[in-house]
Amino acid sequence: MKPILAILCAAALLGGCTAAPKNIAPVNPDASPEARQLLEFLYSVRGRYTLAGQHNFISEPPRYDSVVHAMTGKHPVVWGSDFSFNALGDNIRDFHHCGPMNLTSPWGECRTTGRTTGELRQSLVDEIKRRHAEGRIITLMWHCCFPTECNDCNGNSIWTWAEKLPPQYVWDELTTDGTQLNKLWKKQMDTVIPYLRQLQEARIPVLWRPYHEMNGVWFWWCNKPGEEGFAKLWRMTYDYFTRVHKLDNLLWVWNTNAPRDIPGDEAGPYADYFPGLEYVDVLAADVYKRDYRQSHHDELKALAGGKLIALGEVGQLPDPEAYRNQPDWSWFMVWGYFINSQQSGDLDSATAVRRIYDDPRTLTLDKIDFSGGTYKLKK
Template sequence: MKVYKIFIVMLYMSITLSGCNKKESYHGFAPVNSEASIEARQLLGFLYSIQGKYTLTGQHNFVSDFDRYNSRVHEITGKYSVVWGSDFSFNALGDNIRKFQHCGPMNLSVPFDSCYVNGLSTEELRQGLVDEAIEQYDKGRIITLMWHCCFPTEGDDCIGNSIWTWQNAPSDSVWNELVTEGTELNNQWKHQMDGVAKYLKQLKDANVPVLWRPYHEMNGVWFWWCNKPGDNGFKKLWIMTYDYLTEHHELNNLLWVWNTNAPRNIPGDEAGPYKDFFPGVEYVDVLAADVYHGDYQQSHHDDLYTLGGGKLVTLGEVGSLPSVEQFNNQTNWSWFMVWGYFINRRDDGESVRAMYEHPSCITLDEIDFSGKNYKLKENLN
């Protein structure tokens, strides 16, 4: 009987501790997915542990050449970035493929090289992406993935204008069909999602946490998923995506990065207020802004941080890095990620070196990834 009682007590303690781990929070914030993997939770905890003190360096890489811009960062700075980004992308079709080479369609050569079709299948390219992400994770890098996706009726193969719709965005009736459960268009969307989910599952099985940032820059006016404010607009698409990948596909390795564009009033190229497209803190682990044209307004940082109520904020993509003065005034960015070839495009590397040498910017050599746990090396704590 005594042994039985001890067993019951130990079982109770095990269940209790397990429950505590599920609800573990960082600075008051738990992962929005209550079933988030141990690795995803550890990554989130690490990001909160450096919040307001350090910013991780990051670099985007294209599926057609994973090493080009990693190597370029090292050539300029002598260091490597911590955050490794890439794109599930699409296959560009039609006579105007060069027009869309800048975003790195997976079937094309690297942007601004001679433009040619690389001849690889979608399966080969996306499998290569997964394999590379696992390899980079094993080196101690943090993985962030996004997706330039065709409209769901076209799967993964489309002319670029299917993605960059501008004034030809889906009508309200088409949008309603998309976000209504069980319609033909909704089922086509699910099929498109399934095609990427199987690769995210490989990363889950390999215990790789992913900073997942689908449908980026939704407050702009250029992509098919853009410029749909309100509860039945982008917010509904985001929640639908979260529910499908989390509940149906059980992708518990994902941390959800809601990635806006910095608001702007450029005629014909506007980006609206963050709040009009925000699905709520219960669906977002990290709030991100993309900054191009050097547009590092203080409000872009402060308003995002306020909207999230203190949750993590980050620079999802940037064309050029901030000046040291701008960076010193915007202390809550968790990481920055330079978009591909833009690492080559300013001051012969001077601004890149300035940020990589900044005492608050963390490079790969300053990460201790022993035991597959992210932490800073002791001299930085």
């Protein structure tokens, strides 16, 4: 029995440990030792600690991690980034918020980088190797164009909004193996798979969260509830990466948006988009505008069936009361430049960030022992 399983079983006392091995095991039965150890570590701190995280953009990967350190004197544990896309057209500034790879980091002068897709993604891999060596936990996502456009598109190809979502017959072609659209989807996926394979060869596990916020109404992959909707795309993606390409360093993070009822900007119930526990290692939610309703935490925890839950992206950090009342978030990750917009009441942004970073429940890099290439708490 692995040490963490023994700890959990002992804590459960009589007959209480039957579900623990099922939950701790990655959904990929061939998951790498490094992925397994990372998942075990996350379970070992669940309910006691939340890991601090920060998103960084592919065109300037150290930038916002440095901002956090300047504010707090500490580094986040979870280090996030995006495989991204190249924004085309005369409206590129409209999509600057997500960090297209051909543009400088958001809210600067919005210049083009002059670097190729391959150069940028390789530099991201090289940065990840450096961060992992420090003891960081890596999470990656992908703002991807519609498959017919691969990596280069007008941002409207990604942010379609409800009135321009793919009709069901297009969705059916996309998710049916062997169709022309399905082949283009595979070709698109093949543009990031080599970089994930490099990380696997370097023995770096990745919290992989593709197609985030699928229960919203803004991305082309959004607003497709039910078995023939998003769940089918997720399972297809899992199969292609895991069973076809044998990427065994990935832990699969199914990342929703916190449900909301804003006309034209809705996010539906978690369960309507869920592909099943056998395809998901971690269930996450994105929270913006400090919308830390207790139901966002509790309903996701109920759906998780004992698996981990996390805050995949946040705009503003929670206030101390919400932080205390929602103890099962395994990590939070502030979205890039939002780290500079954390004002709360009478607190300026830096003070509000320190309030959470200094909370005894928050794990920062200085509290992690990564000696021997395994994650554990410092004694």
